[in-house]
Amino acid sequence: MSALLDGLQAHARRLDGMPLVRLLQDDPARAREFALRCGPLYASFARQRYDRAALDALFAIAERADLAGALRRLLDGDTVNPTEARPALHSALRGAATGSAFALAARAQALAAQLRMRELIDALAAGPVTDIVSIGIGGSDLGPRLVVDALAKPDARFNVHFISNVDGHAAQRVLASLAPARTAAVMISKTFTTQETLLNGAIVRDWLGDDTRLYAVSTNAARVAEFGIPPERTLPMWDWVGGRYSLWSAVGFPIALALGMQRFEQLLEGAAALDAHAVTAPLRENLPAWHALTAVWNRNGLHAATQAVLPYDERLRLLPAYLQQLVMESLGKRVHLDGREVGIDTVPVWWGGAGTDTQHSFFQALHQGTQVVPVDFIGVLRAEHPFAANHAALLANLLAQSEALANGQDSEDPHRRYPGNRPSTLLLLEALTPQALGMLIALYEHSVYLQSVLWEINAFDQFGVELGKQLAHRLLPAVQGRGGAAAQVHDPVTCALLDELRAGEAPGAA
Ligand code: F6P
Numbered sequence: 040m041s042a043l044l045d046g047l048q049a050h051a052r053r054l055d056g057m058p059l060v061r062l063l064q065d066d067p068a069r070a071r072e073f074a075l076r077c078g079p080l081y082a083s084f085a086r087q088r089y090d091r092a093a094l095d096a097l098f099a100i101a102e103r104a105d106l107a108g109a110l111r112r113l114l115d116g117d118t119v120n121p122t123e124a125r126p127a128l129h130s131a132l133r134g135a136a137t138g139s140a141f142a143l144a145a146r147a148q149a150l151a152a153q154l155r156m157r158e159l160i161d162a163l164a165a166g167p168v169t170d171i172v173s174i175g176i177g178g179s180d181l182g183p184r185l186v187v188d189a190l191a192k193p194d195a196r197f198n199v200h201f202i203s204n205v206d207g208h209a210a211q212r213v214l215a216s217l218a219p220a221r222t223a224a225v226m227i228s229k230t231f232t233t234q235e236t237l238l239n240g241a242i243v244r245d246w247l248g249d250d251t252r253l254y255a256v257s258t259n260a261a262r263v264a265e266f267g268i269p270p271e272r273t274l275p276m277w278d279w280v281g282g283r284y285s286l287w288s289a290v291g292f293p294i295a296l297a298l299g300m301q302r303f304e305q306l307l308e309g310a311a312a313l314d315a316h317a318v319t320a321p322l323r324e325n326l327p328a329w330h331a332l333t334a335v336w337n338r339n340g341l342h343a344a345t346q347a348v349l350p351y352d353e354r355l356r357l358l359p360a361y362l363q364q365l366v367m368e369s370l371g372k373r374v375h376l377d378g379r380e381v382g383i384d385t386v387p388v389w390w391g392g393a394g395t396d397t398q399h400s401f402f403q404a405l406h407q408g409t410q411v412v413p414v415d416f417i418g419v420l421r422a423e424h425p426f427a428a429n430h431a432a433l434l435a436n437l438l439a440q441s442e443a444l445a446n447g448q449d450s451e452d453p454h455r456r457y458p459g460n461r462p463s464t465l466l467l468l469e470a471l472t473p474q475a476l477g478m479l480i481a482l483y484e485h486s487v488y489l490q491s492v493l494w495e496i497n498a499f500d501q502f503g504v505e506l507g508k509q510l511a512h513r514l515l516p517a518v519q520g521r522g523g524a525a526a527q528v529h530d531p532v533t534c535a536l537l538d539e540l541r542a543g544e545a546p547g548a549a
Contacts, residue, residue: 044100044339044383044493050093051340058460059445062090077316077326078309079469080478086445087333087413087462088341097332100493101322106331109492110318110485116142116279119488120499121376127499128279129484132287133477134311145279152275152289157300159254159274159292164196168223168252172213172243173293175227176203176235178282179256181364182480183227183293185357186286186306189476191297199297202243205235210242223252227290229276231255231262234508240266256289281499283365284484302473309477317485326482331489333464337413338387341462344410348391350417351437354471358417359391362483369487371503372496385494391415395436405444406457414463416441417479421470441465 054062063069063085073085073094089097113119116126116139131145163171173183180203187199200213224247226240244250244267255268258276274289286294287307295303313326322328337343346366348359370386391397394416405412418437422430447459466482468475491498516524517537528534 044335046096047093047100047336047340050089050096051336054088054090054093057088057090058447059086059088059462060447060459062088063445066090075324075326075329077320077482078312078478079472079475080313080326080482081465081467082326082329083465083467084329084333086441087336087464088460089333089336093336093340097336098322098328100335101328101332104493106325106328106489106492107318107322109489110327113485113488114142114314114318115139116145120281120497122497122500122502123278125499126279127281127284127488129281129284129287130311130314132280132285133307133314133481141279145277148275148277149288153300153304155274156289156292156295159272160296160300163223163296167221169198170217170222171197171199171293171296172217172222172224173199173201173227174203174224174236174239174243175201175256175290176233177364177368178285179227179229179233179236179290181283181357181361182286183291185355185361185480186291186294186476187297188357189354189471190294190302190306190473195297196299197296199293201293202239203235205238207242210239214243214246219247219249222247223254225254225256225292226263226266226268227256227292229258229280229282229285229290231257231259231266234511237266254292256292283368284499286480298473305473306477309472309474310481311477312474313478313481313485317481327485327489330464330482330486331493333413334486334490335493337462338384341411341413342384343387343413344384345388345390345412346415347405347412348389348415348417349394349397349440350391351394351433352417352419352471353393355417355419356393359389361480362391363389365483366487368501368504369498370490370494370496372491372494375495376497381494381496383494385496386490394440395433398436398440402440405461411461414441414444414461415466416463417466417468419468419471423471437465 070085074081074083113127114130116128118124119127126141128142128145131142132149180201184201191199202210202213224243226236228236244253247253250267253268254272255263256274256276257263258278260270260273263273274292276285276288276290280288287310291303317325317327348362350356350358366389367386372385373381375381416437418434441463443457444461444463445459447457450456468479488498514528517528518540520541525537528537
């Protein structure tokens, strides 16, 4: 057990077998008092399985871990990513640049890049281009894809499309409906060494025919130039921004193209407001702190192996996929910052989907399965469509599911019994504006960081993804059947599988 988390499990044991219904009966005020508001964002933690004494213990842990100081250090540009000797200054991209000279310099670079983005967008808008293809993967794809899917309007100046998967069907599908003469493309890669992006970029470059409509976003100007994209069509990225925290940078170029620069800036403003809240609100009123402490309580107190995120808003259907990278790439770690084994569970599996579709797929397991799955429900109070009956039904379902999971329902028939006692957090946005979405994403970013502080792990590296990439590079010649390459493969299972591959259709055949 991490020393910081001492005391948490004693409360979990004390509350074991205490139903949520009882917690609410004994302390009805918690319905309103275990809730916080930050601008258009309201969060209720009243259906979490802690009581006031357990919460006191959690906030004592937060004090001991100096969560407030950790947030300040993050925004100041301290080296919060020590294994790569870097700060993580995504906050500087959206306005919050506190004291340190490094953070202020980062802010200046971010503003200069925004200016360049605006110029490039204006130039594109003056021409014949109607469609943009964004090519990137992971942090260079999921954030822009989420925001564009959530906020782009049908009458936008540009339709933005995304290609990420190295599977050629991805490029084939996107390009099938587009005309090269009316399309521009942007390759987004912090490193510009990512196999998927380079292969897909090459496909799109050939398809475009005229590579003057090919743009790049990267830290690696040399590799971009080698690929054939000149500096005037390249937007910068920096080592002080992590890929999965980068949608606020020029990685958000597709967002700015789809939404317009003004709404992109509103997204940044929302995130900046959440940054300001995070560093100024006392811990007891601090939304990221509540969210992070709840996550750690559910993982290390209740031993929840998974966490579901269920947006009750079609526009947020990509949020679970986005959060999977943000949370699991950040917190999927097994050693402390100093290299010692953590010795307790860190990140659970994050998964989810949009309500109400998911009610008709996996909710059976949420209500009656043997595993308790904590849920983040997300709702949007005001819809932007005229179908009032649908919106009322959507919100009624959201409220009903959280209540049913918490309270359950008894029955003499065990098959019809709902055990209840299944925790959830409710996050409600007034409307899905760029500001509100910016706040919501920034809330998760800061919660993730604070969880990493509580677990004393590094939220900003991702060495775990490297081995598979290296092996894939090594195996490529053997898969392509290049002379002698198969002999270099020493793993017997891989050898057998390569034989299967060779027995099947030749790779790359149309
Ligand atoms: O494979 C993981 C990863 O390194 C992510 O962290 C990153 O967001 C993604 O690959 C893409 O990397 P890049 O932006 O360098 O192409």
